[in-house]
Amino acid sequence: MLEVNLSGLKLKSPIILASGILGVSFSSMKRVIDAGAGAVTTKSIGPKPRKGYKNPSIIEIYPGTFMNSVGLGNPGIDDFVSEINEIKKYNIPLIVSVFGDTKEVYLDVATKAENAGADAIEINISCPHAEISCIGIDKALTFEIVKFLKNKLTIPLFVKLNPNVTNIVEIALAAEKGGADGVVAINTLSALKIDVNTKRPILSHGSGGLSGKAIHPIAVKKVFDLYNTLKIPIIGCGGIDSWQDVVEFFLAGASAVQIGTALYNGVEILTDINRGITYYLKNNKFNSINDIKGLAHQFKTQKVPDFD
Numbered sequence: 584m585l586e587v588n589l590s591g592l593k594l595k596s597p598i599i600l601a602s603g604i605l606g607v608s609f610s611s612m613k614r615v616i617d618a619g620a621g622a623v624t625t626k627s628i629g630p631k632p633r634k635g636y637k638n639p640s641i642i643e644i645y646p647g648t649f650m651n652s653v654g655l656g657n658p659g660i661d662d663f664v665s666e667i668n669e670i671k672k673y674n675i676p677l678i679v680s681v682f683g684d685t686k687e688v689y690l691d692v693a694t695k696a697e698n699a700g701a702d703a704i705e706i707n708i709s710c711p712h713a714e715i716s717c718i719g720i721d722k723a724l725t726f727e728i729v730k731f732l733k734n735k736l737t738i739p740l741f742v743k744l745n746p747n748v749t750n751i752v753e754i755a756l757a758a759e760k761g762g763a764d765g766v767v768a769i770n771t772l773s774a775l776k777i778d779v780n781t782k783r784p785i786l787s788h789g790s791g792g793l794s795g796k797a798i799h800p801i802a803v804k805k806v807f808d809l810y811n812t813l814k815i816p817i818i819g820c821g822g823i824d825s826w827q828d829v830v831e832f833f834l835a836g837a838s839a840v841q842i843g844t845a846l847y848n849g850v851e852i853l854t855d856i857n858r859g860i861t862y863y864l865k866n867n868k869f870n871s872i873n874d875i876k877g878l879a880h881q882f883k884t885q886k887v888p889d890f891d
């Protein structure tokens with residue numbers, strides 16, 4: 584009942600681990616799968632090992648809402664290949680998130696990941712506190728990198744969208760035109776938290792990316808808007824911490840979802856969410872996730888009445 588086919592990836596559950604949370608080691612990714620995820624996305628992996636920013640790099644600012652500026656710390660693709668090999672021994676559907684500073688570097692990292700057994704590539708062109716965010720705010724650059732990678736890769740290519748733009752649909756359309764197999768909406772929202780006593784930003788980097796509970800309605804609106812225009816699948820991401828949050832994404836038009844921040848409270852939430860969605864589908868006499876996809880679009884907003 585929960586199976587989905589996401590651009591050729593057959594998933595037993597539509598819930599995917601989001602990039603950056605528990606996605607650096609084989610053992611943590613396996614834990615997520617054992618708890619019920621349909622696939623895992625790795626931490627964004629670059630060409631070389633990278634330390635990331637100093638602490639504090641992640642803080643909880645309201646219950647369930649976080650700000651981070653971890654700064655794309657990662658082991659580098661050459662070291663990471665051994666984790667990919669390990670994951671693939673268990674046949675776990677694996678999406679490798681990649682980043683670089685030029686399209687050639689993206690390609691090099693993505694090709695190494697594909698050769699090591701990745702089932703799909705997600706390109707991170709959207710981290711709000713790293714230099715790569717400039718690609719994801721520009722439709723021409725987005726089109727160019729997607730087309731370049733699609734020409735060379737054989738596995739599906741997903742594009743992680745930056746919500747910190749005026750018009751996310753136009754960037755997503757550029758990705759679709761470039762040949763993307765899907766988009767992930769959304770990455771974290773650019774944010775700043777200042778300590779009133781020290782009078783300086785709390786995160787060591789200064790600003791950071793907002794994730795978790797508070798961003799869920801924003802992410803749902805982005806998915807809703809994207810569904811009106813895009814033909815390729817949309818993977819909803821942002822603030823999921825219950826099955827209702829997931830169902831909302833499907834009603835808005837998502838084909839699958841990703842979950843990140845909520846997993847800091849334990850991976851068991853995945854089991855509860857799968858159970859909740861199954862219950863919802865059965866209770867409402869639906870046979871599959873596909874049956875509820877985009878249903879919220881039947882709603883027509885009101886016209887502002889004319890003055891008498």
Ligand SMILES: Cc1cc2nc3c(=O)[nH]c(=O)nc-3n(C[C@H](O)[C@H](O)[C@H](O)COP(=O)(O)O)c2cc1C
Nearest residue numbers: 601602603627651707770794795821822842843844
């Ligand atoms: C600590 C942390 C690290 C993250 N690292 C990455 C990353 O490396 N690449 C990426 O594309 N997104 C990264 N993200 C963004 C998440 O994948 C996700 O888009 C965002 O957190 C919204 O989902 P959530 O509210 O369920 O966490 C990170 C998020 C957090 C909280």
